[in-house]
Amino acid sequence: xxxxxxxxxxxxxxxxxxxxxxxxxxxxxxxxxxxxxxxxxxxxxxxxxxxxxxxxxxxxxxxxxxxxxxxxxxxxxxxxxxxxxxxxxxxxxxxxxxxxxxxxxxxxxxxxxxxxxxxxxxxxxxxxxxxxxxxxxxxxxxxxxxxxxxxxxxxxxxxxxxxxxxxxxxxxxxxxxxxxxxxxxxxxxxxxxxxxxxxxxxxxxxxxxxxxxxxxxxxxxxxxxxxxxxxxxxxxxxxxxxxxxxxxxxxxxxxxxxxxxxxxxxxxxxxxxxxxxxxxxxxxxxxxxxxxxxxxxxxxxxxxxxxxxxxxxxxxxxxxxxxxxx
Amino acid sequence: xxxxxxxxxxxxxxxxxxxxxxxxxxxxxxxxxxxxxxxxxxxxxxxxxxxxxxxxxxxxxxxxxxxxxxxxxxxxxxxxxxxxxxxxxxxxxxxxxxxxxxxxxxxxxxxxxxxxxxxxxxxxxxxxxxxxxxxxxx
Numbered sequence: 001x002x003x004x005x006x007x008x009x010x011x012x013x014x015x016x017x018x019x020x021x022x023x024x025x026x027x028x029x030x031x032x033x034x035x036x037x038x039x040x041x042x043x044x045x046x047x048x049x050x051x052x053x054x055x056x057x058x059x060x061x062x063x064x065x066x067x068x069x070x071x072x073x074x075x076x077x078x079x080x081x082x083x084x085x086x087x088x089x090x091x092x093x094x095x096x097x098x099x100x101x102x103x104x105x106x107x108x109x110x111x112x113x114x115x116x117x118x119x120x121x122x123x124x125x126x127x128x129x130x131x132x133x134x135x136x137x138x139x140x141x142x143x144x145x146x147x148x149x150x151x152x153x154x155x156x157x158x159x160x161x162x163x164x165x166x167x168x169x170x171x172x173x174x175x176x177x178x179x180x181x182x183x184x185x186x187x188x189x190x191x192x193x194x195x196x197x198x199x200x201x202x203x204x205x206x207x208x209x210x211x212x213x214x215x216x217x218x219x220x221x222x223x224x225x226x227x228x229x230x231x232x233x234x235x236x237x238x239x240x241x242x243x244x245x246x247x248x249x250x251x252x253x254x255x256x257x258x259x260x261x262x263x264x265x266x267x268x269x270x271x272x273x274x275x276x277x278x279x280x281x282x283x284x285x286x287x288x289x290x291x292x293x294x295x296x297x298x299x300x301x302x303x304x305x306x307x308x309x310x311x312x313x314x315x316x317x318x319x320x321x322x323x324x325x326x
Numbered sequence: 327x328x329x330x331x332x333x334x335x336x337x338x339x340x341x342x343x344x345x346x347x348x349x350x351x352x353x354x355x356x357x358x359x360x361x362x363x364x365x366x367x368x369x370x371x372x373x374x375x376x377x378x379x380x381x382x383x384x385x386x387x388x389x390x391x392x393x394x395x396x397x398x399x400x401x402x403x404x405x406x407x408x409x410x411x412x413x414x415x416x417x418x419x420x421x422x423x424x425x426x427x428x429x430x431x432x433x434x435x436x437x438x439x440x441x442x443x444x445x446x447x448x449x450x451x452x453x454x455x456x457x458x459x460x461x462x463x464x
Contacts, residue, residue, distance in 0.1 A: 014360055018328060020410060044361040048408045082437040083366055085400040118440050298327040 002287035004278070004323045006316055007031070007038020007073050009257065010046055012294035015306040017046060025064055030309050032068035034316045038289040039065070040074040040255075043104050051100050053107050061108060072109040073289050074139065074171070074255050077101035079119045091123050098127040102134040112137040112254045114171050117146060121155055124168060131167040139171035139254040145237060148172055149245040160252055169252035173293070175259040176241045177273040181206055184262045184299045185234065191303055194227035202232050212236050243276045250284040261296040263314035267321070278322035290319055331356045332447035333432050334412055339454040340422035348422035350384075351375075351453075354412040358445025359436050362409040365394065365402035367437040373417050374431040386416040426453050 008031045016022035022030070024046050031039055043050045049057050065071055079097055081089050089097070098115070105113045115124065115138055124138055131138050140156060142148055159168060181203045190196045198219050205215045212232065219228055246253070260269055268275075278290075292315055297306040319325075337354035353373070357363070368387065373380045382396035391405040407413055415432075431448045 011360070014409075018331070018356070018410065042361050044363070045409045048362070048406075048410070050362070050406070078361070078439055080364065080367065081439045083364060083403055085366070085369065085437070116439060301330070 002285055004281055004286055004319075005038055005289045006034075006036040006319050006323070006325075007040060007289035007291040008034075008036055008312055008316075009040035009042075009074070009076070009291050009293045011040070011042055011076070012292050012312050013308045014045065015297040015301065015308055028064045028068050028070060030312070032070050034313050036292075036316055037070050038073040038291055039070050040076065040289075040291045041072070041108065041110075042076040043101075043108070044078065047104075047108075051104055053104060058107055065109065072111075073291060074112045074114055075101065075105035075108055075110040075136075076114040077105075078116060079123070081118065091120065091126065094119065094123045095126050095130070098123065098138070099130045099134075102127070102130055102136045102138075105136045106134040110136060112139045112169075112171070114139050114141050114255070114257075116141060117143065121159060125159060125163065128163055128167045137167050137169060137254050139169055141171045141173060141257065142176070143173040143257075144175045144178070144239040146176070147239065148176055148241050148249065165252040169254040170249060171255045171257055172246070172249070172253060173257040173259050174272055174274070174277060175257075176239050177243055177277050178238045178240050179271060179273045181235050181238065182261045182271040182299070184296055186231070188299050188302070189227060189231040189234070192227050192230075193225065194231050195222075195225065198222055198224050198228040199231050202228075202235050206235050206238070240273070243273060243280045246277070246280045246286075247284055250286075253281075253284075253286055253288065255288050256281070256286070256290050257293050258290045258315065258319075259293045259295060260311075260315055261294075261299060263311050263318065265314070267314050267317040269315065269318060274318060274322060278319070282323070290323075292316070327360060327445075328356065328358045329445050329447050332358050332434065332445050333430050333449040333451070335449065335451065337412070337414070337454070338423075338428065338430065338451045341416060347420070349420060350416055350418045351423045352414055352416045353430060353432075353451070354414055355432055355434070356412060357407055357409060357436075358434060358447075359438065359443055360409070362406050362411070363436060365389075365392065365399050365405045365407060368396075368399050368407060369435040369437045369442065370433075371396055371415065371435075372431075372433040373415060374433075375417075375423065375428050376425075378419075380417045380419070384418040386418075388414040388416065423453055427451070428453065 010027045013027045334354035343349040385396040434445045436443045
């Protein structure tokens, strides 16, 4: 039976990689050490030869895949539309860049590239023959504040209706399923100067589904400062899409970005709705990867050491339980 | 993100030209963004020290793939600054830095596909021994 597979975007280990305490090989080993099988990479983050990967590097890369018994999944691409200061790249040039990234992904052995929602749809459509040529799919990342259920997606649905889903599909980012304010972000707001009582008041109001306009008036009466209002703004931007919306996208989800900010020691995520999301993915027969994207580092790094391996490992303990892995 | 790592805690020193006079100073920086970039999108760098601010016209940017004045960078599309790489900034300032301890402030702007991404860092660094000082010590 088809089942959801566990993977990691090496983006998750960027803090350690940046600080040179983990090498690319260490990152790949960390994925394998948790029994995960999928390796996603931002070539521009961890492949210094990008965009011209040498045979020597590719040999090493494939060797690591064999040694650690993992496989490449997604290569994250950026359409560098603002490459030049005085003009935006033309569609032709953006298609060229797309082909460059499809080629890099193919050399790495990835089955899909992630393209950003800033890539014009006409560029994606023109690139579909190139996707076929290189044997690599193009996945549009759907990231908060974009809503998987809104009419924003209609033009892309039209593209799917016209051109099929062999080469074009989506990569939803699980940050769209945010249940409640993140406790590490709230703590950061307090460290940045927000009043702990006001932050708690805002969080309680969110849980109680209070009208945030009224909350704004209330915290003004409490003497809220600029950081308090900034926190209210952050809470106001929380996006909780109904996980059932994934059913609408059945058949064209190529890959899943399993974004998270903080896993608790009991292997739960109180911030993001994985408890509801994974069962829906199972129900629709999704058999691709849940690819971890740890992003809490930038919230805590002003005050705490970052331990990306621990955080990702905790998330994978949760995935094992939710997937029903023995 | 990574702002606090922009100014490297090492590498600050005066630079001596071939005639033996101090033409400026150098420091090392890290990228504040989460990936490497083509040099052309390194939009601007401002270095402030001792109340004086230096911009693109007075900064030479050097990485393994090339060395360019910041004012030339917008045309350099085929050379890259890697995510894990120190860049060396050479700031033109005749006479160089005089005091051993310097408050260095760096503001950097990168043109990401979705708009300008900025990074900011301030550190107090000590000048490292350099040729000029070594000569003077003799």
